[in-house]
Amino acid sequence: MLDNLETVADLLRDADSVAILTGAGVSKESGIPTFRDALEGYWATYDPEKLATPEAFERDPELVTRWYDERRMKVRACDPNPAHHALADIEAALRARGRSFLLITQNVDRLHQRAGSEQVVELHGCLDRWRCTKTGESTTDLPAPFEEYPPTSAHGGLLRPGVVWFGEGLPPDAIEAAASAAQMCDLYFAIGTSGVVYPATGLVMDAKRHGAICVECNPDSTPVSEQFEYALRGPAGTVLPELYALAFGQDQ
Numbered sequence: 001m002l003d004n005l006e007t008v009a010d011l012l013r014d015a016d017s018v019a020i021l022t023g024a025g026v027s028k029e030s031g032i033p034t035f036r037d038a039l040e041g042y043w044a045t046y047d048p049e050k051l052a053t054p055e056a057f058e059r060d061p062e063l064v065t066r067w068y069d070e071r072r073m074k075v076r077a078c079d080p081n082p083a084h085h086a087l088a089d090i091e092a093a094l095r096a097r098g099r100s101f102l103l104i105t106q107n108v109d110r111l112h113q114r115a116g117s118e119q120v121v122e123l124h125g126c127l128d129r130w131r132c133t134k135t136g137e138s139t140t141d142l143p144a145p146f147e148e149y150p151p152t153s154a155h156g157g158l159l160r161p162g163v164v165w166f167g168e169g170l171p172p173d174a175i176e177a178a179a180s181a182a183q184m185c186d187l188y189f190a191i192g193t194s195g196v197v198y199p200a201t202g203l204v205m206d207a208k209r210h211g212a213i214c215v216e217c218n219p220d221s222t223p224v225s226e227q228f229e230y231a232l233r234g235p236a237g238t239v240l241p242e243l244y245a246l247a248f249g250q251d252q
């Protein structure tokens with residue numbers, strides 16, 4: 001058993017309000033490479049942080065929309081893994097006890113929602129939603145895969161992915177809900193995130209400033225690991241089902 005797992009399970013069972021930030025590591029065991037894993041195949045020579053920008057789209061909309069459409073199709077072919085299901089189970093167990101819960105994700109794959117998570121805030125948008133650069137209208141009702149690159153809307157405008165690129169502001173309602181949950185919670189988790197992207201990574205400082213106990217779940221340490229009272233050093237797909245069973249298993 002991992003160090004700290006029983007202690008964290010006790011904290012989770014007794015928490016009044018829980019906020020959880022997830023990153024690409026939670027989807028790794030679904031077969032989706034993490035954001036900073038070396039890109040595969042054709043994309044191996046590209047830096048995702050350079051591709052995920054308005055400048056890259058401006059410079060080469062065909063390249064960028066191909067990359068995002070390949071990721072959109074890859075995600076559709078993948079399924080939620082035990083980490084996603086355990087997070088949905090934890091949410092249900094806390095709700096059954098009248099506790100508050102928010103899942104704040106940086107992920108753009110919607111696997112949390114496909115696993116049954118309901119209280120989910122998407123800080124960085126999602127791969128299924130694309131926006132017309134001419135009208136600003138966004139939709140998820142799209143051919144999959146696109147027939148042409150860059151895809152265009154019915155209004156003849158270029159379609160761009162409905163994600164937040166580097167240098168773009170996060171959806172105000174999303175970051176406000178996330179910051180409020182971090183400030184109100186008494187237990188905060190960061191799961192499967194490398195802790196390098198802001199403002200998402202900064203949420204742990206909000207939680208700490210307001211007295212929350214903070215737990216990091218990641219096989220590796222991160223640049224913000226010292227902000228966390230507890231570390232669960234293992235893969236989310238193993239750690240989270242064990243955490244759920246220890247915290248709530250007997251009562252279910």
Ligand code: BV8
Nearest residue numbers: 023024025034035036106166167169192193194198235236
């Ligand atoms: C903004 C969508 C301002 C696109 C992404 C301070 C304050 C504010 C901004 C900044 C700041 N400092 C710097 C900035 C600028 C920038 C930033 O943070 N740069 C970094 C690189 C230094 N931030 C921004 O630009 C943000 N915008 O602040 O704008 C503003 C305000 C108003 C008006 C205009 C502008 C926008 C950031 C959003 C960028 N978009 N994604 C896409 O997906 O293509 S971010 C991208 O990184 C992904 O969304 C990803 O989710 C996110 C974070 O990465 P991780 O999820 O952590 O994934 P990663 O691969 O890095 O790590 C995976 C981890 O999992 C690893 O630690 C690994 O050990 C672990 N792991 C592996 N296997 C497992 C596992 N864990 C558990 N279980 C396993 N099995």
